[in-house]
Structures are given as C-alpha cells and as structure tokens.
Amino acid sequence: MAQHVMTVDDSKTMRDMVTFTLKRAGFQVSEAEDGQKALTALRTAKVDLIITDLNMPVLDGVGLIRAVRQDAKHRAVPILMLTTESDPAKKAEGRSAGATGWLVKPFDPEKLVDLVRRVCG
Amino acid sequence: MAGFDHLKPTYFEECAELLDVAYDQLPAIADARADAETIHAIFRAIHSIKGGGGAFGFDRMVAFAHRLETVLDLLRDGRLALQPQIGSLLLRSTDVLSDLIAGARTGEEPETGMEADLLQDLRNLEAGAATTVIAADEAQTAPAPAAPALAPRRYRIGFSPHANLFRSANEPLLILRELRRLGMLQVSPDISRLPELAALDPDDAYLAWTLQLETTASRVAIEEVFEFVADDCALSIEAESDAEAAQPASPASAPAGRDAHAAPAEAEPPRAAAPPTAPQAPSLSIRVDVDKVDRLVNLVGELVINQAMLVQLGTYLPPELGSGLITGLETMSQHLRELQESVMAIRAQPVRSVFSRMPRLVRELSAQLGKEVKLVLTGEATEIDKTVIEQLADPLTHLLRNALDHGIEPPDVRQAAGKPRQGTIHLGAEHRGGRIVIEISDDGAGISRAKVLAKARARNLVAADANLSDEEIDQLIFLPGFSTAEAVTDVSGRGVGMDVVKRNIQALGGRIAVESRAGRGSRFLLSLPLTLAILDGMAVAVGPETYIIPLTNIMESLRPKPDSIHAVIGRGDVLAIRGEYVPLTYLHRRFQVPGAVDDPCQGIVVIVESEGTARVGLVVDELLGQLQVVVKSLEANYGPVPGVGGATILGDGRVALILDVSRLDDRKLDRPHQPPRPAAIPSLH
Amino acid sequence: MNPNPDGAAPMQQNGPAATPVSATLADIAQQFITFTLDAQEYGVDIMMVREIKGWTETTALPQAPHYVRGVINLRGIIVPILDLRARFGMGATEPSRMHVVIIVTTAARTTGLLVDAVSDIVSVEPGAIRAVPQMGQPIEESFLEGLVPLGDRMVTLVSLEGLIGATQAGGTEPHLH
Numbered sequence: 001m002a003q004h005v006m007t008v009d010d011s012k013t014m015r016d017m018v019t020f021t022l023k024r025a026g027f028q029v030s031e032a033e034d035g036q037k038a039l040t041a042l043r044t045a046k047v048d049l050i051i052t053d054l055n056m057p058v059l060d061g062v063g064l065i066r067a068v069r070q071d072a073k074h075r076a077v078p079i080l081m082l083t084t085e086s087d088p089a090k091k092a093e094g095r096s097a098g099a100t101g102w103l104v105k106p107f108d109p110e111k112l113v114d115l116v117r118r119v120c121g
Numbered sequence: 122m123a124g125f126d127h128l129k130p131t132y133f134e135e136c137a138e139l140l141d142v143a144y145d146q147l148p149a150i151a152d153a154r155a156d157a158e159t160i161h162a163i164f165r166a167i168h169s170i171k172g173g174g175g176a177f178g179f180d181r182m183v184a185f186a187h188r189l190e191t192v193l194d195l196l197r198d199g200r201l202a203l204q205p206q207i208g209s210l211l212l213r214s215t216d217v218l219s220d221l222i223a224g225a226r227t228g229e230e231p232e233t234g235m236e237a238d239l240l241q242d243l244r245n246l247e248a249g250a251a252t253t254v255i256a257a258d259e260a261q262t263a264p265a266p267a268a269p270a271l272a273p274r275r276y277r278i279g280f281s282p283h284a285n286l287f288r289s290a291n292e293p294l295l296i297l298r299e300l301r302r303l304g305m306l307q308v309s310p311d312i313s314r315l316p317e318l319a320a321l322d323p324d325d326a327y328l329a330w331t332l333q334l335e336t337t338a339s340r341v342a343i344e345e346v347f348e349f350v351a352d353d354c355a356l357s358i359e360a361e362s363d364a365e366a367a368q369p370a371s372p373a374s375a376p377a378g379r380d381a382h383a384a385p386a387e388a389e390p391p392r393a394a395a396p397p398t399a400p401q402a403p404s405l406s407i408r409v410d411v412d413k414v415d416r417l418v419n420l421v422g423e424l425v426i427n428q429a430m431l432v433q434l435g436t437y438l439p440p441e442l443g444s445g446l447i448t449g450l451e452t453m454s455q456h457l458r459e460l461q462e463s464v465m466a467i468r469a470q471p472v473r474s475v476f477s478r479m480p481r482l483v484r485e486l487s488a489q490l491g492k493e494v495k496l497v498l499t500g501e502a503t504e505i506d507k508t509v510i511e512q513l514a515d516p517l518t519h520l521l522r523n524a525l526d527h528g529i530e531p532p533d534v535r536q537a538a539g540k541p542r543q544g545t546i547h548l549g550a551e552h553r554g555g556r557i558v559i560e561i562s563d564d565g566a567g568i569s570r571a572k573v574l575a576k577a578r579a580r581n582l583v584a585a586d587a588n589l590s591d592e593e594i595d596q597l598i599f600l601p602g603f604s605t606a607e608a609v610t611d612v613s614g615r616g617v618g619m620d621v622v623k624r625n626i627q628a629l630g631g632r633i634a635v636e637s638r639a640g641r642g643s644r645f646l647l648s649l650p651l652t653l654a655i656l657d658g659m660a661v662a663v664g665p666e667t668y669i670i671p672l673t674n675i676m677e678s679l680r681p682k683p684d685s686i687h688a689v690i691g692r693g694d695v696l697a698i699r700g701e702y703v704p705l706t707y708l709h710r711r712f713q714v715p716g717a718v719d720d721p722c723q724g725i726v727v728i729v730e731s732e733g734t735a736r737v738g739l740v741v742d743e744l745l746g747q748l749q750v751v752v753k754s755l756e757a758n759y760g761p762v763p764g765v766g767g768a769t770i771l772g773d774g775r776v777a778l779i780l781d782v783s784r785l786d787d788r789k790l791d792r793p794h795q796p797p798r799p800a801a802i803p804s805l806h
Numbered sequence: 807m808n809p810n811p812d813g814a815a816p817m818q819q820n821g822p823a824a825t826p827v828s829a830t831l832a833d834i835a836q837q838f839i840t841f842t843l844d845a846q847e848y849g850v851d852i853m854m855v856r857e858i859k860g861w862t863e864t865t866a867l868p869q870a871p872h873y874v875r876g877v878i879n880l881r882g883i884i885v886p887i888l889d890l891r892a893r894f895g896m897g898a899t900e901p902s903r904m905h906v907v908i909i910v911t912t913a914a915r916t917t918g919l920l921v922d923a924v925s926d927i928v929s930v931e932p933g934a935i936r937a938v939p940q941m942g943q944p945i946e947e948s949f950l951e952g953l954v955p956l957g958d959r960m961v962t963l964v965s966l967e968g969l970i971g972a973t974q975a976g977g978t979e980p981h982l983h
Contacts, residue, residue, distance in 0.1 A: 419882030419883065420881075420882060423881055423882045666865065666866065711868070712869075713868065713869070714866070753882070753883070753884045755867075755877065755884055757915070758883065758884060758885050758886055758915045758917060759867070759915075762867055762868060762869065763868075763869065764868060765867075768865075768877060768884045770882065774879055775863070775865060775879065776865040776876075776877050776878060777865065778865065778867070778868075
C-alpha cells in the first residue's frame with residue numbers, strides 16, 4: 001500500500017506542489033491548511049509522514065510538531081519542516097520540538113522525494 | 122521548474138489574495154497601531170508569495186520579497202520600531218512586489234532596476250536594525266557540495282545516537298540503508314549500552330554502530346545523510362587510505378530491521394494524547410473552483426427549464442389529473458427559484474477585491490499630481506457576481522483618476538476656497554433594491570459646466586443655440602467624442618473618455634449617473650445588476666426564430682402607422698416618432714431569417730438604445746412576452762457572433778439567441794467613425 | 807541542503823525528472839468510433855467523443871458558414887452543430903430523426919458533428935494508419951488524419967483539431983472588437 005504523506009501549509013500553491021510531486025512518485029497525499037486542521041485530520045487518519053510549513057495561522061508548524069510528538073498514535077511519525085525560514089533559531093526550535101528533518105523552499109522535487117524516502121523508508 | 126507550470130494559475134490567484142491581505146493590514150503599520158498578529162499576518166503573506174515564487178524560478182520577485190520579508194521579521198521581533206515612514210516604505214514595496222508578480226504572470230518583466238531604490242531602502246532598514254540577521258543570511262549561503270571524487274574511497278564512520286534520537290522520529294536503520302545506496306557498507310553494531318530489559322525505555326536509543334563505507338560519493342554527501350541527526354548523535358567520519366582493498370560488505374552483518382530499537386510506535390502509550398494547543402477556529406469558508414459553481418448554475422438552469430416543460434405537459438392532462446400536478450409543480454417552481462438564487466449567491470464576492478486596488482492608485486496619483494487626497498472606502502463587503510467584479514476595475518479606475526485629476530483641487534486652491542487642504546474621495550458600495558449601487562464622490566470643484574458646454578459646442582456635439590439645463594450639461598461628458606481630443610495627460614488621459622466608462626457599465630447591464638455642485642464636488646452613481654448570469658428580456662418572434670432583447674435596452678415598442686415610415690436614401694427606412702427619425706433595422710434581413718414579416722406596419726417595431734447614442738427600431742414579427750433568462754455563452758464553444766450577446770434556453774429546451782443591441786446596426790459597421798448625430802441629445806437619460 | 811541566498815537560488819534538476827510515458831503510449835492501440843457519410847466510413851478518436859445523440863432541431867446562427875447548422879442545448883451548454891457532409895464539400899445533409907450527432911470535445915470546446923449514422927468502434931494499431939494520398943480528395947487535407955484498411959473496408963480518420971480549429975478560426979466574419 002502506498003505510504004500516506006500529509007502536507008501542511010497555508011499556501012495552496014505549496015500544498016499543490018508537494019502533492020503533485022509526491023503523488024507522481026507514488027505516495028498517497030492528503031493536505032491540511034494549518035496545524036490545527038492537520039491535528040483534526042490526524043485524529044481519524046494514519047499517516048506515515050508529515051511535511052509541514054512553519055509559518056501558518058491558527059497553529060504554526062512548531063506547535064504542530066509539539067502536538068504530534070505528544071500524540072500516542074503519531075509520536076513516531078517522521079515530520080519534515082518545509083520552510084523558507086532563514087532564521088536558524090526557528091529551525092532549531094522546530095528540531096527541539098521533535099522535527100525529523102527539514103527542506104528549504106523552494107524545493108527541488110527530486111530532492112523532496114529523496115528525503116521523503118529517506119525518512120519514511 | 123519543470124512539472125509545476127500547471128500550478129501557476131493557482132499560485133497567481135493566491136498571490137492576489139495574499140497581496141489583499143497585506144494591503145488590508147499595512148495601513149495599521151503606517152498608523153503605528155499594528156499589533157504582533159497584524160505584522161505576523163503580513164509577514165506570512167509575503168513569505169508565502171516568496172515560497173511559491175521560488176519554486177517557479179521567479180528570482181527577481183523572490184529576491185525582492187525576501188528583503189521585504191526580512192524587514193517584516195525585524196518588526197515582528199521588535200528589533201525595528203513601528204514608524205510611519207516604515208509603513209509607507211512597506212506600502213510602496215508591496216506595490217512594487219505586486220508589479221513584479223504581475224510581470225512574472227504576464228511574462229512582461231517590469232523595467233530593470235525599478236525596485237533598486239526600494240531594495241536599498243529596505244537594506245538600510247535592516248542594517249540599522251541588527252547585524253545578526255544579515256549574518257544568519259550569510260550562514261545559509263553554505264558552499265555547494267563539492268564534485269564527487271571518482272575513485273572509491275573508504276570511510277570509517279562512528280555513529281552513536283544520543284538517547285533522544287527517536288524523539289524526532291529519526292530512524293537509524295533508514296540512515297544505514299541510505300548509506301548503503303552510496304556504496305559498499307559494512308556494519309558492526311555496538312550493543313554495550315543496551316540495559317537490562319526492565320530498565321529499557323523503548324523511547325530511548327541504545328545502539329551504536331561502526332561503519333565502513335566504500336564509496337565514490339564525497340564526504341559532504343555522507344555528512345548529508347546524517348544531516349538531520351547530527352545534533353542528536355556522536356558522529357565521526359574518517360577517510361581511510363585508498364590503498365587498502367575493500368572487503369565486500371556482508372549483508373548478514375547488518376542489524377536486522379526495526380527491532381533494533383524495540384519498536385517505539387507499537388509500545389504502550391506512556392502519556393495521554395495532549396489536548397490541541399490552540400482553540401479550534403471553525404472553518405468559515407471553502408475554496409471552490411468557479412467551474413464547479415458554473416456547472417451547478419447550469420444544472421439549476423436546466424431544472425428550471427425541465428420544470429417549465431412539465432408544467433406545459435401538465436396542461437395536456439385532463440383537469441382532474443392535471444390540476445394537482447400543476448399545483449405541485451408550482452411549489453417546486455418556488456423552491457427552484459430559491460435554489461437558483463442561492464446558487465447564484467455562491468458566485469457573489471465582496472467588492473473588496475476590486476476596491477482594494479484603489480488606495481494604491483490614489484496614493485500614486487496624488488503624489489504625482491501634488492495633491493493631498495484621502496480615500497474613504499465603505500461597503501467593501503457588499504457582494505456582487507464575480508464576473509461583474511472583474512469588469513468593474515477599469516471603470517472604477519477611470520472614475521477615480523478623473524476625480525483626482527479634474528475634481529480635487531491643489532491644496533493651495535482648496536485652502537483659498539476655505540476647504541481643508543486634503544481632499545476626500547469616497548468610494549462606496551451598497552445593495553439597493555436587487556441591484557448594487559457604487560458611489561464615487563469627491564469634495565472637489567465639481568463639473569465646470571461653462572467649460573463642458575463650450576467644449577461640447579466646439580466639438581459640434583450640441584447645437585450652438587441649444588438651451589440645456591445643468592443636468593443636461595453634466596450628461597454631455599458621457600458623449601462619445603467629448604473627451605477624446607482632450608489634452609491627454611498622464612493621469613486621466615489614456616485616450617479613454619467617459620463614454621467608454623458608460624459603455625462598459627452598460628455592457629454589464631448597469632447605468633451611470635452623475636450629480637455635481639459647483640465648488641462642492643461631484644458624485645457618480647453606478648447601478649449594477651447583482652449577476653450577469655440572469656437577464657430580464659423580451660422574447661420576440663422573427664419568422665420561426667425567437668430572439669431575446671435585453672429589457673434594459675428597450676425604450677418602447679409599437680406598431681407603426683404606414684405614414685410614419687419613410688425611406689431615406691442611403692439610410693434605409695426610418696420611423697418618424699414624436700418629431701425624431703429612428704432608423705429601422707429589419708432583424709430578419711440582418712439575420713437572414715426566412716418567412717418573417719417584412720412590413721413594419723404588420724409587425725412590431727421595438728425601439729432600442731445602447732451606448733447612450735443612436736436609437737434603432739428593430740422590426741420583428743411579434744412580441745412573445747417578458748421573461749428572465751439565464752445567459753449562456755456562445756463563445757465558449759463557437760465564437761463571437763456580431764449582434765448576438767449570448768444565448769439562453771427556452772422553456773421547451775430550445776436555444777434562443779440574446780441580441781447585443783450595440784452591435785446590431787450594420788450601418789455602424791460600415792462607418793465605424795461616423796460622428797454621433799446632434800439628434801442624440803434628447804436620448805441621454 | 808540547498809543554499810538559499812536571498813531565498814532566490816534556482817534549483818537544478820538533477821537528471822531527467824519526468825520520464826516520458828509517450829514511448830509506451832505510442833505502442834497502444836487507439837480506439838475510434840466510426841460513422842458513415844453516404845457510403846464512406848470515417849473515424850474519430852473515441853477519447854474525444856463525449857456522447858452520441860439523435861438529431862434535434864437547431865437554432866440558426868446569423869452569418870454562420872453554410873456547414874454550421876446552428877446551436878443546440880446540451881444540458882445547459884450551447885453547442886454548435888457542424889454538418890460534416892457540408893463541411894466535406896458533399897452538399898448539405900437533409901437531417902431526419904435517423905441522423906445522429908456525435909458530440910466531441912477538443913481543446914476545451916464542445917462541438918456536435920451531424921453524420922448519417924454511427925457504425926462501429928474499432929481498435930487501430932498505430933502502425934496501421936496510412937498517410938492520406940493527395941489525389942482526388944474533395945476534403946481539405948487538414949481535416950484528415952490518415953486512412954485505415956479494415957478487411958475490405960477503408961476508414962478515413964478525421965482530425966478533429968484540423969476540423970474544429972478551422973471552423974473556429976475562419977468560421978464567421980472577422981472579429982469586430
């Protein structure tokens with residue numbers, strides 16, 4: 001069965017790009033507009049990987065990562081931060097919250113697929 | 122970037138929305154009353170624009186957005202203080218960003234260097250704020266991975282995860298697997314840290330590995346594999362001398378599977394799931410493809426037609442059967458109408474999307490003209506059909522330019538007249554009786570009637586001795602030919618006159634009116650239908666065909682007496698009516714319909730008007746009645762047909778064409794530059 | 807990790823990202839719906855056929871070319887109907903209830919083709935399509951895609967792009983706006 005990746009980003013363009021890239025690589029992809037919506041979706045879904053933006057309304061990426069790491073069902077799910085954030089402090093904050101890895105936007109589609117394969121096997 | 126091109130329309134649509142967000146919030150910065158959330162919202166908007174732009178390779182725009190974003194970041198952190206100058210700089214920067222986005226969309230790059238000054242200003246702000254940010258930027262500019270050496274080298278890698286490695290869901294097995302893709306890998310586990318089972322915390326990492334990798338990949342490539350865990354492990358990578366022959370790695374020596382770390386995912390949950398960290402905001406809107414809505418509109422239109430057909434069939438039934446059916450169908454009709462209205466309402470959007478472009482226009486123009494102008498927007502939330510909104514931008518832009526250029530006086534003049542130096546333009550929208558009314562008013566000098574009249578006389582648009590009321594003089598500005606030869610200023614020039622504004626508004630099924638008081642200002646009122654998709658029309662028969670004439674175009678209809686029809690050489694037939702001569706267009710000749718009434722006195726003449734100029738009498742067989750029709754596009758699948766504005770579907774399922782009265786008169790096509798006749802004046806209202 | 811100076815670094819594609827699928831598609835047989843005009847059999851790509859319906863009266867369009875019969879209502883969409891016989895220079899069709907309209911969609915436009923009757927669905931290997939000989943065709947070349955021999959029959963494949971593209975471009979009088 002195809003692995004299920006959830007992409008969380010308030011930008012539809014970004015979500016579309018991630019979805020398009022990963023679907024083409026054979027993944028099943030679902031989308032959420034912000035961290036809160038992602039958490040809601042995670043209550044009923046089982047995902048193998050979360051790719052999240054850091055800057056989002058309602059609940060941002062770091063908040064999402066913290067919440068997922070507290071959640072019994074998903075605490076072992078790899079989380080990639082996808083961000084243009086140039087501030088290393090932000091990245092460090094994401095890491096200490098439990099992010100598995102990161103990728104800088106704009107991303108190279110092949111690189112994304114490589115990374116996704118690398119972190120979710 | 123290859124493969125993403127089909128996502129560009131979404132991106133640009135999103136950019137427009139994000140710019141709206143930024144423009145909505147930016148004034149708060151200029152007024153120094155922005156809170157952290159406001160700044161953060163602007164930051165996010167610019168950030169998203171930049172993120173998407175990078176993926177499409179819009180480098181110039183991205184570079185600019187980056188600088189803008191950096192300044193917003195400084196504001197957000199409080200490293201830069203809110204000041205009005207920053208607000209205005211950010212506004213101008215957003216204007217430029219909007220231009221750069223437009224350039225990326227159309228492929229017409231804005232002039233090189235147009236953003237240079239602003240870039241410098243933004244950089245200066247950054248430099249003044251803190252040097253740490255710049256340093257952070259530089260840190261990102263790490264050297265690209267070096268080209269891999271061709272000869273395989275052997276590396277000895279010590280990999281000893283810290284206990285917390287699994288907390289970030291990193292997986293040593295996957296890292297080993299990744300290394301194996303780089304070359305031959307030999308793995309020796311070190312289990313010395315593994316505790317007694319009772320003391321084992323399944324969430325902690327205990328194993329360590331010594332690895333021998335023979336690869337042509339560079340050291341950087343190896344380091345990259347450990348990129349995400351570098352802070353969570355002890356890592357050593359040493360190159361061995363390549364003289365030593367490599368031993369083939371034995372797969373059996375690799376640790377087997379996920380049990381290496383006692384499968385934390387399946388372990389008993391040590392903590393209850395935490396409650397969500399933020400209060401859940403209810404989802405208030407969804408994004409829907411316009412096509413989907415249009416399909417819905419079409420289907421509902423079809424239902425209405427089907428229902429009408431059923432009613433017709435019902436009348437053929439004997440009354441004892443038919444009456445119940447027809448009553449039922451009438452109730453259904455009620456519901457259908459409501460359904461239709463609700464579906465149409467989905468297409469409605471707040472006028473904000475077009476209003477929000479206007480502050481920039483006013484800002485730029487008032488600077489250019491040396492005037493002080495405040496733009497007041499009201500009723501931005503008023504909703505109107507999306508199609509109408511899109512077509513509103515040009516007329517509104519023109520009216521605003523006009524108000525700025527001709528209405529509002531220079532500050533000194535205003536002061537001398539006892540008015541505040543700063544002029545006010547009001548742009549407002551509201552619903553009024555099933556239509557939307559848009560008002561553009563200014564507190565400027567008002568229309569100079571003496572000038573207008575003199576100009577109209579000079580252009581031969583009114584008779585020299587005509588005695589016109591103030592209102593009639595104000596109407597003259599809408600005449601074609603009134604403003605064309607006007608000194609084409611940068612501002613309201615562009616060779617477009619108020620006649621074009623009026624025509625655009627009429628094309629939307631709207632009307633425009635002007636009121637003006639000398640020294641007090643002018644007020645333009647646009648009245649528009651809420652939707653373009655439904656039109657009130659008159660069905661007329663011409664031979665076997667049925668046509669729909671929009672009611673807004675119809676002045677009157679009559680069956681003329683024979684002595685009122687005159688043949689005018691070179692003009693065809695005209696109808697004399699109340700001292701005016703109205704040229705006749707025989708619809709059946711125009712559209713080559715066989716078997717129609719040719720004598721106007723046997724049929725009906727429908728007098729129509731468009732563009733505020735010439736009236737035309739359309740000769741048809743008979744009037745079939747008024748009806749509301751759903752407008753369908755002919756162009757979608759066929760192409761434009763002169764004289765036909767669209768099509769609709771009648772109760773019997775057949776297609777009827779909707780006339781475009783402005784494009785019906787053949788004679789106009791022959792002589793496109795025919796000057797308007799002086800007789801046009803009485804038809805202005 | 808990708809360096810990101812000013813967030814603007816354009817990414818390099820490392821090698822071919824999208825492997826072309828056309829190589830395999832070209833080997834797959836195409837299906838055509840065949841129809842008749844007089845005794846001659848024609849085919850259109852089944853992927854472009856939306857539906858087939860009986861003839862219904864059309865509403866005439868002013869100043870339309872002779873082969874445009876007018877428009878019909880297809881579930882709320884206005885669709886022009888081309889008389890294919892007239893388009894191919896074989897005289898106008900006298901449509902009856904036996905005549906058939908093939909609704910096709912090309913490049914986002916939907917058009918109806920008035921034909922005598924629909925006859926078959928055939929599978930054609932790409933290799934089996936022959937070029938159209940230049941001689942003796944009353945039909946404009948751009949309308950035809952190729953010829954396919956099927957036993958003792960010969961099916962002429964119609965190029966919908968050529969046909970409908972030509973109708974749109976030069977169909978009515980020049981645009982006046």
